[in-house]
Amino acid sequence: MIDLGLDGARAIVVGAGFIPVRAGNGRGSALQLARAGATVACIDKDAERAEQIVREVTDEGGKAFAIIADVLDSAAARRAVDEAAERLGGLDVCVDIVGGARWSKAADIADKDWDSQILLNLTQVFYVFKAAIPYLISNEMGGSLIALTSVDGIGSSRFHAGYGAAKAGVISLVKTFADEYGEHGVRVNSIAPGNVGGNNWDLPEVPFGEDVVNALAPPRGRDIADAVLFLASRLAAKITGQTLVVDGGAVIQSPWRMTEDQIERNAAFSNATS
Numbered sequence: 001m002i003d004l005g006l007d008g009a010r011a012i013v014v015g016a017g018f019i020p021v022r023a024g025n026g027r028g029s030a031l032q033l034a035r036a037g038a039t040v041a042c043i044d045k046d047a048e049r050a051e052q053i054v055r056e057v058t059d060e061g062g063k064a065f066a067i068i069a070d071v072l073d074s075a076a077a078r079r080a081v082d083e084a085a086e087r088l089g090g091l092d093v094c095v096d097i098v099g100g101a102r103w104s105k106a107a108d109i110a111d112k113d114w115d116s117q118i119l120l121n122l123t124q125v126f127y128v129f130k131a132a133i134p135y136l137i138s139n140e141m142g143g144s145l146i147a148l149t150s151v152d153g154i155g156s157s158r159f160h161a162g163y164g165a166a167k168a169g170v171i172s173l174v175k176t177f178a179d180e181y182g183e184h185g186v187r188v189n190s191i192a193p194g195n196v197g198g199n200n201w202d203l204p205e206v207p208f209g210e211d212v213v214n215a216l217a218p219p220r221g222r223d224i225a226d227a228v229l230f231l232a233s234r235l236a237a238k239i240t241g242q243t244l245v246v247d248g249g250a251v252i253q254s255p256w257r258m259t260e261d262q263i264e265r266n267a268a269f270s271n272a273t274s
């Protein structure tokens, strides 16, 4: 048996509710952490969805409770994290999955839409991290902060520039928090999902090599949840300031898309010119 070090852990998942047409990253994170033995404070702005994920966790025999808060408001984020930590009796893990994209060409983005994308995808992560840090610092065992970024924060974010810029900001933010609070044993990481899309929670595995974008297979919400579980666990005890890409191999593809029938031609060219 491998000990994930999460039995009895005190965890927060921000955005734990599930909207069935979407990815379910928060739902998966809450379920996986609870399955590993953590008690999970499920923070969500939507009361019904928060209660639903709590029911799902407890129906499986796990421990969870709901807190209703809209973390786009700094004071509300702090109140929610304070309440969670108080009810949990401290804090070991805090996961923030909130975020989402708005679509248009870069120069057509209204200023207010730019601001709202930065708030939703970057500033609220800062609010949540800022609220969680005092509890993690005072935890002798340290703790783990995790946010969701996106592969769009690594490459171009074509037609959703505000989202990509904010997600790139998250990649920087986790490095800075990791650097500043590592001496207290606090690990801070992000996960960059690829094209998870939505409504694919229960889809079976796609066989390797069948999807043109993802050599392995397209990731689903439950694959993102597994990455959350890993980064929260003691298996990642020496991993901090990192962004873990979970995209089925999409972004590392060679831009040249060379086919196997080109190997011989290229080898002949190399031999002739060497």
Ligand SMILES: NC(=O)c1ccc[n+]([C@@H]2O[C@H](COP(=O)([O-])OP(=O)(O)OC[C@H]3O[C@@H](n4cnc5c(N)ncnc54)[C@H](O)[C@@H]3O)[C@@H](O)[C@H]2O)c1
Residues within 6 Å of the ligand: 014, 015, 016, 017, 018, 019, 022, 023, 024, 025, 026, 043, 044, 045, 046, 049, 069, 070, 071, 072, 097, 098, 099, 100, 101, 148, 149, 150, 151, 192, 193, 194, 195, 196, 197, 198, 221
């Ligand atoms: N789906 C993808 O392809 C993909 C790809 C890359 C990254 N992501 C990232 O995944 C995350 C979204 O995952 P999802 O689609 O499973 O989540 P979602 O949008 O379905 O939201 C999950 C829950 O978060 C709650 N929530 C939203 N805003 C909130 C707020 N301000 N305060 C409190 N709760 C709030 C919602 O009520 C919902 O119950 C985002 O960070 C997104 O950038 C998704």
